[in-house]
Amino acid sequence: MYHRLAPVTQSNPLLPGYQFGAWLVAGLTPINADGPLDFFVDRPHGMKGYILNLTVKGRGRIFDGDAAFDCEEGDLLLFQPKTPHYYGRSPDSNAWHHRWVYFRPRAYWSDWLSFQDEVQGVGRLHLPEALRGEFDRLFASIENTHNSGRRFAEELAMNLLERLLLRAVEEDPRSHQQVRDxxxxxxxxxxxxxxxxxxxxxxxxxxxxxxxxxxxxxxxxxxxxxxxxxxxxxxxxxxxxxxxxxxxxxxxxxxxxxxxxxxxxxxxxxxxxxxxxxxxxxxxxxxxxxxxxxxxxxxxxxxxx
Structure with a gap:
């Protein structure tokens, strides 16, 4: 059973009510059982942009009912625009720490914005242990660069995100996408x-x-x-x-x-x-x-x- 929280205007992207109105927002959400971030997000109409999500600790629960699945350490998820969101810490885990990037893509990224393994608009790619550090560092670099205050911080962060997307397509074992010249x-x-x-x-x-x-x-x-x-x-x-x-x-x-x-x-x-x-x-x-x-x-x- 769950308590319902009413949304309020929020400046912290980790808390309910934050309005994702930029080209790119990135962060790390450390959810621990009974902690301040231990809630399920329910957006029945999804968001305007995409979300990339990498589990770095514990397990998360995506969707409910017959469509529900858990994401574990090394799982990279890609939420398509307008895909319903319902996710939080898995009841079977005491934590779910995940890195994420919300973004509006550049037009020429279109071929890279889907994974072959997809459930109801959420693509899933399981990264082998040897690659998790590389992807974790890319997520962290995107967040740190975007928040750096540098003159071209947003463009540099978008360039890092482009690299992350290309690496994901490269590692997707069932992807046949041809990377552009x-x-x-x-x-x-x-x-x-x-x-x-x-x-x-x-x-x-x-x-x-x-x-x-x-x-x-x-x-x-x-x-x-x-x-x-x-x-x-x-x-x-x-x-x-x-x-x-x-x-x-x-x-x-x-x-x-x-x-x-x-x-x-x-x-x-x-x-x-x-x-x-x-x-x-x-x-x-x-x-x-x-x-x-x-x-x-x-x-x-x-x-x-």
């Missing part, structure tokens, strides 16, 4: 890092040591669209996130993603998203409020209650 990945990173600039394909090609024609061919072959169309996709994706997670004026967001003319930005956004930036922000706020209202947390009842 490193020069295409580097081109994507370069464009993303200069999203507000009108970078020409010749400049990107020079950066990745290819001719413009070879880069154009390779990029379309592996990404499915040309580089300029892909950049526009990234600008709209970034604008959507900023509209959802900040109160920046729409004109400022437009400039931040490469559109100095607010009217042109609004036209591009409406064409891609179907609504204006202001309508998108309003609808996102309404949807977020409804989602938070349905989140619950449950603390196990003690034996004498």
């Amino acid at each position: 490193s020069r295409v990945i580097e081109a994507c990173q370069y464009v993303t890092s200069n999203l507000a600039a009108e970078v020409k394909i010749e400049e990107v090609a020079k950066h990745v040591c290819l001719s413009p024609s070879r880069l154009a061919h390779l990029f379309r072959e592996q990404m499915g669209v040309n580089l300029l169309r892909w950049r526009e996709d990234q600008r709209v994706i970034r604008a959507r996130l900023l509209l959802q997670t900040t109160q920046e004026p729409i004109a400022s967001i437009g400039r931040e993603v490469g559109y100095d003319d607010q009217l042109y930005f609004s036209r591009v956004f409406r064409k891609r998203v179907g609504v204006s930036p202001s309508d998108f922000r309003r609808r996102s706020l309404d949807a977020h409020d409804a989602l938070v209202a349905q989140e619950t947390w449950y603390v196990p009842r003690r034996a004498n209650e």
Whole structure:
């Protein structure tokens, strides 16, 4: 049996009510029996982003009923967006310590965001003991880098996360995903890092040591669209996130993603998203409020209650 806790606005990502509105949030959750973090999280509609979770001690319980399973030390889990969340310390274990990263992926990561072993939107990869230290250190490096206060802390943390995802795909024994050409990945990173600039394909090609024609061919072959169309996709994706997670004026967001003319930005956004930036922000706020209202947390009842 469980006590229900009502969500409140929270600045600590380990406690109920924290709003995951950033590109990336990372941490370590040390759950011990009867401790302050010993509760089950219940998000019936999941989250907007992905969560990677690595058990480093004890066991966790994921889901309930017939779908329930325990994750043990060395289990790497990947929660897909909008996958229902119900998890906490396994009743059969006195602890569950797990590292985690919540993130909004870069577009070119799409092929790396699923494990072959999946239950109801939660992928599972069991790491052999020899690899657990490596993955533990990667999780810790992502958290420490993101919290470092360095000038490019978020970008550096995202780069480390990219490495973590690639290592997971590499170690998934049933994965047949083909990792993209490193020069295409580097081109994507370069464009993303200069999203507000009108970078020409010749400049990107020079950066990745290819001719413009070879880069154009390779990029379309592996990404499915040309580089300029892909950049526009990234600008709209970034604008959507900023509209959802900040109160920046729409004109400022437009400039931040490469559109100095607010009217042109609004036209591009409406064409891609179907609504204006202001309508998108309003609808996102309404949807977020409804989602938070349905989140619950449950603390196990003690034996004498």
